[in-house]
Amino acid sequence: MSAFRRATSFALLAAPFLLAGCSLLPSTRKLPVPKAPAIVQTVEPEQLVAQLNQRWNALETLNAKVTIQATQFKSDRSLETIEPTFPAVILLRKPEMLRVYGRVPVLGTPMFDMASDGKRFTIYIPSRRQALTGSNALEKKSSNPLENLRPGFFFDAMVVKGLASDDFYSVTSDSETIEDPSKKHLLLKPEYILSIHHQKPASHEETTSREVVFDRTTLLPYEQDVYSNDGQVETQVLYTGYRNFNGVQYPSTITIKRPMEGTQLVLTVLSVNENQTLKDDQFVVTYPADTTVKNLD
Numbered sequence: 001m002s003a004f005r006r007a008t009s010f011a012l013l014a015a016p017f018l019l020a021g022c023s024l025l026p027s028t029r030k031l032p033v034p035k036a037p038a039i040v041q042t043v044e045p046e047q048l049v050a051q052l053n054q055r056w057n058a059l060e061t062l063n064a065k066v067t068i069q070a071t072q073f074k075s076d077r078s079l080e081t082i083e084p085t086f087p088a089v090i091l092l093r094k095p096e097m098l099r100v101y102g103r104v105p106v107l108g109t110p111m112f113d114m115a116s117d118g119k120r121f122t123i124y125i126p127s128r129r130q131a132l133t134g135s136n137a138l139e140k141k142s143s144n145p146l147e148n149l150r151p152g153f154f155f156d157a158m159v160v161k162g163l164a165s166d167d168f169y170s171v172t173s174d175s176e177t178i179e180d181p182s183k184k185h186l187l188l189k190p191e192y193i194l195s196i197h198h199q200k201p202a203s204h205e206e207t208t209s210r211e212v213v214f215d216r217t218t219l220l221p222y223e224q225d226v227y228s229n230d231g232q233v234e235t236q237v238l239y240t241g242y243r244n245f246n247g248v249q250y251p252s253t254i255t256i257k258r259p260m261e262g263t264q265l266v267l268t269v270l271s272v273n274e275n276q277t278l279k280d281d282q283f284v285v286t287y288p289a290d291t292t293v294k295n296l297d
Helices: 003-019 045-058 152-158
Strands: 061-073 080-082 086-093 097-103 110-116 120-125 130-135 168-180 185-199 206-215 220-227 233-245 248-258 263-274 292-295
Touching: 045 168, 045 185, 086 152, 097 152, 152 220, 152 233, 152 248, 233 263
Parallel strands: 130 292
Antiparallel strands: 061 080, 061 086, 061 263, 086 097, 097 110, 110 120, 120 130, 168 185, 185 206, 206 220, 220 233, 233 248, 248 263
């Protein structure tokens, strides 16, 4: 077949595609290239774990002033209710002591007061003249999702615990592409993912209890996922805007998501003090004698 006839045949075959608006010739376009950070740190897995353990072992107490904005989602995510932001104080003392008390916005009067010794908790709500008490372990689910919340998730979100002696772990490296909202270009965010596992009794199977994601530019955690015993994500925590609080690097915003209850808490951290003396009576909730007490066990 002559070159002319080959060209004519090609044109006839191509005609329907060209008439339909399709081109048989390749097209090219420039894609945005994520900008890599100037410094990316590299450490061995055992060094990453040692650093996390060192930070955890050095912490005995924490006293933080925050503001909290709570959001409640419907189960199908079709509706959300955003509550007004309110001020709160959070106290922690190892191993598992916790106190959280919130104030009514503007007025400053008590909104709620919650304390836990790691095994049992009490929360007092003055506006209802009601106190809820129960075990930290959820043994019987309520039809009210908020009554299924237990204070342990607050403790686990405010601090990233070190590894226990019977924990297994693995570390993988990855990178995430994010958008810089101020400059409107893409950034490459290298990360280390620390997966913490437990071995099931009398089994070769391991279950993931936590995943902690570290930013490799700072080696500070910016995400933590806590799993239930059946492998579901119970709590997702995002740590952003690290600042120097009294010589300690601590996130200025902590976002806590509880997918099973459809709740989200955004904590804006105003101040942080570590290793102050916190006494036993600072972890006790008191309420009037005529308060209605509901046991959630």
